[in-house]
Amino acid sequence: MSDALTTPRDAAIACRRLVKDLGRGKFRARVLHEVDVDVYAGEMTLLVGPSGCGKTTLISTIAGILKPESGSVQLFGTAIDKLSRRQLTRFRGNNVGLVLQQLNLFAALTAVENVAVPLLVLRHGAEVAYARAASLLEGLGLVAKTHKYPAELSVGEQQRVAIARAIVHQPRLVICDEPTAALDAASGRLVMQLLRATTLNKDRAVLVVTHDHRIFPFADRIIHMDDGRIGTIDSNLNREAA
Amino acid sequence: MLSIVIKMLFGERVKVLGLVFGVAFATLLVAQQAGLFVGLMTRSQNVIADAQDVDIWVMDPAVEYVDLIRPMRDTELFRVRGVPGVAWAVPLFKAATSVKTPDGRTKSALLLGVDDATLTGVSPRVLMGSIFDLRRPDAIAIDRVGYMQLWPGEPLRLGQTLDLNDRRAVIALITDAAPAFSAQVIIHTRYSQALAYVPTGRNQLSFILAKAVPGADAADVARAIASRTGLNAMTAQEFSSRTIRYYLKHTGIPISFATTILLGIVVGSAIVGLTFNMFVTDNLPQYAMLKVIGVSNARLIGLVLLQAAVVGLIGYAIGIGLAALFFEYACTPTSALRGFNLPWWIATGVAATITLLILLSTLTSLGRVLLAQPAMLFWTKR
Numbered sequence: 001m002s003d004a005l006t007t008p009r010d011a012a013i014a015c016r017r018l019v020k021d022l023g024r025g026k027f028r029a030r031v032l033h034e035v036d037v038d039v040y041a042g043e044m045t046l047l048v049g050p051s052g053c054g055k056t057t058l059i060s061t062i063a064g065i066l067k068p069e070s071g072s073v074q075l076f077g078t079a080i081d082k083l084s085r086r087q088l089t090r091f092r093g094n095n096v097g098l099v100l101q102q103l104n105l106f107a108a109l110t111a112v113e114n115v116a117v118p119l120l121v122l123r124h125g126a127e128v129a130y131a132r133a134a135s136l137l138e139g140l141g142l143v144a145k146t147h148k149y150p151a152e153l154s155v156g157e158q159q160r161v162a163i164a165r166a167i168v169h170q171p172r173l174v175i176c177d178e179p180t181a182a183l184d185a186a187s188g189r190l191v192m193q194l195l196r197a198t199t200l201n202k203d204r205a206v207l208v209v210t211h212d213h214r215i216f217p218f219a220d221r222i223i224h225m226d227d228g229r230i231g232t233i234d235s236n237l238n239r240e241a242a
Numbered sequence: 243m244l245s246i247v248i249k250m251l252f253g254e255r256v257k258v259l260g261l262v263f264g265v266a267f268a269t270l271l272v273a274q275q276a277g278l279f280v281g282l283m284t285r286s287q288n289v290i291a292d293a294q295d296v297d298i299w300v301m302d303p304a305v306e307y308v309d310l311i312r313p314m315r316d317t318e319l320f321r322v323r324g325v326p327g328v329a330w331a332v333p334l335f336k337a338a339t340s341v342k343t344p345d346g347r348t349k350s351a352l353l354l355g356v357d358d359a360t361l362t363g364v365s366p367r368v369l370m371g372s373i374f375d376l377r378r379p380d381a382i383a384i385d386r387v388g389y390m391q392l393w394p395g396e397p398l399r400l401g402q403t404l405d406l407n408d409r410r411a412v413i414a415l416i417t418d419a420a421p422a423f424s425a426q427v428i429i430h431t432r433y434s435q436a437l438a439y440v441p442t443g444r445n446q447l448s449f450i451l452a453k454a455v456p457g458a459d460a461a462d463v464a465r466a467i468a469s470r471t472g473l474n475a476m477t478a479q480e481f482s483s484r485t486i487r488y489y490l491k492h493t494g495i496p497i498s499f500a501t502t503i504l505l506g507i508v509v510g511s512a513i514v515g516l517t518f519n520m521f522v523t524d525n526l527p528q529y530a531m532l533k534v535i536g537v538s539n540a541r542l543i544g545l546v547l548l549q550a551a552v553v554g555l556i557g558y559a560i561g562i563g564l565a566a567l568f569f570e571y572a573c574t575p576t577s578a579l580r581g582f583n584l585p586w587w588i589a590t591g592v593a594a595t596i597t598l599l600i601l602l603s604t605l606t607s608l609g610r611v612l613l614a615q616p617a618m619l620f621w622t623k624r
Contacts, residue, residue, distance in 0.1 A: 065534065086538055093536015104531040106246075108253020113246060120243040121536045165535075 011074070012173055012205035013039035013062055018071035020057055031057045033228045034071065041172070042202040044195070044218060047209045049225035055209045058225070059175050062207070063096050064088045076172055093121055097166030097199075101178040103158050105150040111137060111161045112146040118169040136164045140194065156187045160194060167199050174199045176208045180215055192218040244548060250528065251549040257524075258553060260517040265557020265596060266564070268510020272503050273565035273584060273592045279499040281573075281582030286489045287482040288420035288581070289336070289354070293363045293451055297460040300331070300450035300467055300475040307488035308481065309423060311336055313445035314473065321471045322450050327463035331452040332357035335436040341427055342405040343392050351388070351427040353406075355436025363451060364430045367418035371400050375414035376432060382406075383415035387580060388427030406439045421581045423489075507599060514557075515603040518550065522607040529611050539612055546611055547604060554600040561596075562589055 020032040031054045039045045047055050060066040062073055064080045073080050075095060080088055097118075105114050115133035120126065137146050140160045150158055159179065166174055176195065180188030192215045199206050208215075216222060224231040252258055284291075289308050290299065300322050302312040322331040335355030342348045356363035356376075364373055369386055376383060382404070389398060404411045411431070419428040431439070437446055452475075454463040460477045467475035476484065490496050522529075529542060537545070566584055573579040 063534075086540075089533065089536055089538045092534070098534055102527075104527050106250055106253075106528055106531070108250045109246060113249070117246060117532075118535050120246060121532070123243075126245070 011038035012041040012076055013037070013207065014072075014074040015058075015062065016072045016074075018058070018061060018073065019069045020054075020061055020066060021069055022057065031228050032061065032068070035228070035230055037223060037230050039173075039205050039207050039223075040221075041205045042200070043220035044200055044206040044208065046216065046219040046222045047207060047225060048211070048216075048222055049231075051211070053225045054228040055225055056177060057228075059177060059207060059209055063098060063175055064092050093118070094169070095172050097169070097171040097174045099159075099162050099166045099174070099176040099179050101181050103150075103162040105158060105161060105165075107150055110147045110149055111142060111153065111157075111164075114150070114161055115164045115168050118165060122169055133164070133168055136168050137161070140164055140198065155182060156190065159183070159187075159191050163191070163195060163198065170204075172204050174204065174206045176206070178210055178212075179208060180210065180212045185214055188212060188214055243545070247545045247548055248552060250525070251552060254521055254524070257517055257521045261514055261521070261553040262557045262560065264510050264513030264517060265554055265600065266561035267513065268506050268599060269558050269561025269592055269596055270564045271506030271510070272595060273562055273588060274568055275499050275502045275506065276588045276592065277565065277569055277584045278582055279495070279503075280585065280588065281579075282423070282495060283486050283489060285421055285581060286423045287485045288422060289352070290478055290482045290485065292365050292420045293334070293478070294366050295362065295453065296451040296478055297454045298328075298452040298464045298467065298475055298477055299481045300452060300464075300471070300473050301448075303472070303474045305474060307485040308336075309485075311448045313442060314447045314450070315445050316447050318447060318471060318473060319450055322452055322467055322473070322475075325463070325467045325470050327455055327458040327466055329453040329455045330360075331450050332360055332362045333433050333447050334363050334449040334451050335433050335440075335446060336448040337436070337440045337442075339407060339440050341392070341411070341429065344403060344405070347392055349388065349391055349426045350424070351406075351429050352422045353436055353440055354428070354430045355433040356430055357451075358432045358434050361432070364415075365417040365419035365428075369416045369418055370398055371415040373415060375400075376430070378412070378414055380410050380412045380435070381414035381431065382411045382435070383417050383419075383430040384413050385417050385419040385421075385428040387421065387577070388429070389413070389416055391426055407441075409439055411439070507595065510596075511599050511603060514553075514599060515606060518553075518603050519607045519610075522546070522610055526610065542611060543608060546608060550600050550604040554596060558593060558596050562592065 015035055015037045018032050018035040019030065021028050022031045023029050035058060047058065049055055057066065061068050062075070064073070064083070068081060078091065080091060083091060106117065109117070112130055112133045115137060116129040119129035119132060134146050137143065140163070142157060142160055145153055145157055150161070153161065179191055179195065183191060195206065195208070196218055222234040224233070287308060302314050304312045316333070319331060319333050322328060335353070337353045339351050339353050340348055341351045354363060361373055361376055364376065364383060365385070375381055386398065392404070393402065398416050400413055400416065402413045404413070417430065419430070422428055452463070452467070454460045461480070464475040464477055467473065532542060569582060569584045573582040
């Protein structure tokens with residue numbers, strides 16, 4: 001089943017004729033070939049495809065981390081490719097939460113401090129930031145771990161802290177890069193359940209890059225990518241967690 | 243956010259220790275060497291500074307600094323006294339010699355013979371005895387540190403005798419004379435007595451100390467003395483500066499100290515620069531993550547500079563504290579290192595140097611922070 005493209009205004013993410021090259025000189029290669037893709041709020045969208053097909057490049061461009069050669073990216077109606085670097089950083093800070101495969105938790109900070117960082121960056125008061133971070137960790141079943149350092153947490157617990165950090169400032173878009181790659185089946189399932197339960201609501205879109213077939217049942221839509229192009233899009237799936 | 247960044251800094255304990263050590267090392271070395279250098283230069287002109295109430299120093303034209311003596315005829319004193327604008331002029335005899343205690347302990351000494359009548363030129367800081375006791379036969383004044391070197395462990399006592407070129411000298415006065423550049427003992431006595439202790443040639447007068455009449459400019463009077471007598475005359479301040487300049491120009495002292503100071507800065511910079519670079523390199527993913535979270539480049543620079551400032555402040559505090567301890571405990575008023583200290587302007591200058599060092603070290607690493615692309619986080623796989 002393939003979707004017809006909607007107007008950018010309706011979509012949380014709307015990419016149009018997106019082109020991105022990587023590398024320099026003779027090693028320069030086109031990674032994204034005029035990609036058109038939409039992602040909707042209230043849905044968990046999985047971006048799947050073989051290694052090297054351009055998934056990570058696509059989400060990096062969507063998050064405003066890479067600048068496209070041509071084409072446009074709109075997030076909730078804002079053309080991010082038109083923003084200055086400063087505006088883009090501020091926009092990303094306010095609207096995008098990222099959970100990366102390498103979690104990149106701050107090793108010197110406790111779980112609650114890690115989660116509070118995005119709020120502190122957005123200049124919330126420390127008291128408010130720590131209270132909200134602690135409450136979120138409690139919701140994720142980490143009440144006993146709030147003052148533990150990342151090194152003292154299991155991988156699954158670290159993953160939950162990373163998710164909490166990605167959503168603590170209530171971004172409208174959450175992007176996850178291979179969130180279950182390093183987890184066993186049970187842990188992966190738990191993380192996906194948690195992602196659905198804590199991040200997904202009608203105003204927020206969740207985009208997950210994955211190779212992991214085991215988590216496909218959690219998706220509302222699955223976008224297949226191959227060789228820098230969007231292939232089929234499976235919509236209105238039966239969701240296991242729904 | 244600031245406390246978070248400070249915590250991130252102290253999370254890297256070994257590197258923070260390295261950074262603090264580098265800054266503290268540079269601070270200690272630069273502050274201590276600069277303090278010693280300034281102290282040494284001050285010592286070189288202490289004889290001039292100690293002769294209080296003297297406006298003008300007159301000397302043979304060949305004399306370039308206070309420790310170079312070319313005796314003048316005694317009659318020059320009267321010629322100087324005859325120059326308009328001179329309120330008074332007195333002789334000063336200056337010679338290097340040695341003194342020996344009755345039990346044979348020998349030290350080098352600076353012998354200063356002051357005007358018999360007025361005793362002008364004796365250190366005004368008298369610790370024991372009366373300055374007028376110098377008028378007694380064989381009477382001398384000795385400085386406290388010199389006394390302690392001649393009679394270590396013994397309490398200060400008047401009446402002790404010394405052998406000065408086979409002549410008896412009796413301690414009638416103990417002063418706190420400012421330390422001289424090289425001599426261990428500073429002795430003041432009457433001019434006539436000094437000549438007896440250190441026989442000289444036909445000419446004996448080392449310097450003439452003069453005072454300008456009230457309202458007259460000392461520099462003008464010095465010029466008048468020079469033009470009327472053919473001698474060299476300058477204000478005490480000019481003679482001090484000239485003496486210091488001589489040591490700066492004609493001895494290896496400034497090069498030696500400058501080399502050590504430079505070494506402190508270079509080694510400190512190398513330690514701080516390399517460690518900070520390692521710190522930044524290791525933390526690039528964290529800086530990139532902060533960018534992902536929404537920290538702008540300008541704010542990130544501020545945060546990195548804050549981390550550098552905290553390290554710099556701690557290192558500087560430790561280094562300057564150690565330097566202060568050195569001057570406090572090693573340079574006591576009774577030690578051979580007395581007079582060496584850490585003036586506020588050296589501490590300030592070192593702070594400025596260290597700030598520059600930290601800034602340069604940080605700037606070399608800041609480029610990497612600014613170039614840290616959030617994209618690196620996507621391609622750094624576990």
